[in-house]
Amino acid sequence: MRIRDLTSAEAVERALAEYDSTGGQAFRARYKFGSSTQYYLSHGGRLYDAKAIAGVAYGYQHSSDGPLPRDHFSGGEAAGSVNPVLRAMGFAVLDSHSRSVEAERAWRLTVWENLLARRDAAGLVTADTVRAVGAYGNFRGIWFDKSRTQGIHPAGVAVGLKHTGQHYPDDLGESGVLYHYPVTRQTGRDLAEVNATKVAAKLQLPVFVITEHGDLRDVRLAWVEGWEDRSSLFLVKFGEIPPTQVLDHDRSEEQPFQLEGNRRxxxxxxxxxxxxxxxxxxxxxxxxxxxxxxxxxxxxxxxxxxxxxxxxxxxxxxxxxxxxxxxxxxxxxxxxxxxxxxxxxxxxxxxxxxxxxxxxxxxxxxxxxxxxxxxxxxxxxxxxxxxxxxxxxxxxxx
Known part of the structure; x- marks a missing residue:
């Protein structure tokens, strides 16, 4: 029983279909796999836990052996590991640990494509869908996943902003949100989250704004357009087009004054x-x-x-x-x-x-x-x- 004996693309397709029908959380629980932390199989605009898919696909191809347990093979790029096996069958395997700003931007847009593909009829996704691809990962308002993003910037880069709507409900609109700086007893952590969010703006990396709807989540692709430290506010803009300028200080005198004109x-x-x-x-x-x-x-x-x-x-x-x-x-x-x-x-x-x-x-x-x-x-x-x-x-x- 070796992962290199997985050679059937059809078996992988069957594992992907099972993942989609049951949901990632139930799929991993059934076969005793954890969520991926680095490598994802990308297929049809969706992301999957590469190792879990390979282990289950092995069982589809070799039914007498059954799924390959997670401790029987290695994930990653080494010879005889999961990624080369999947690529040999024509599947794309992506590394979420980006080593450049351009690669991180591409990764986040791929995550967004996955979230769009997994929306239900109401446009919502499960909490596991958000967490499984690293769009959010803790109980705090700002998620910046320093272990994954500090290769791009030593301070880490914000990935997800959770807006509960409980404290500042009027600041969330159709086009964006005024997001308040975190204020907790962990002032050092608060400052790190604020700095990581400013880094996302400076590097023009999108973030995911997440709101709760019971057990489900609404996720919006967004960009940090600016901030104001005295009022502890971030301006976050929804959409797929990044802002042309970061509003990190007063720029009101830089353009001719216009008394009229708005997009009301x-x-x-x-x-x-x-x-x-x-x-x-x-x-x-x-x-x-x-x-x-x-x-x-x-x-x-x-x-x-x-x-x-x-x-x-x-x-x-x-x-x-x-x-x-x-x-x-x-x-x-x-x-x-x-x-x-x-x-x-x-x-x-x-x-x-x-x-x-x-x-x-x-x-x-x-x-x-x-x-x-x-x-x-x-x-x-x-x-x-x-x-x-x-x-x-x-x-x-x-």
Missing amino acids: SRRNGTVVRRPDQARFKLEVFQRYGPRCPLSGIAVPQMVEAAHLRGDAEGGSSDARNGLPMNAALHRAFDSHLFAINPDTLTAEARPGGPSLEEMGVLYPKLTLEHLPHLDALRWRYSEWLRRTGREQGASAVR
């Missing part, structure tokens, strides 16, 4: 899609910091990115068309209860109240290091005057 749309006539909103929030935080300049609140979870020319009015997602505001003041601002005079840079309340003090404006004058664009401030103030029924330039009551 309606789906099914009712649901509003705002694909630029997450990026807008990150860039507003990068430009101004995650602190409301009018109230002084500096808790990132309580601060939002407010448009000056609103998204619904065709306002752009340029950070200079925005300001960080705490959630309550953002609502008041959008309700036109106050505005900011572009000449004095001072907040003014709507005549008849409520007053600035009642709304929680403790610091009426903007004293930011970087200010919004004057065109945006002027548009908003003019619109506010129009909505409050006054002429341009009239004094407002504070």
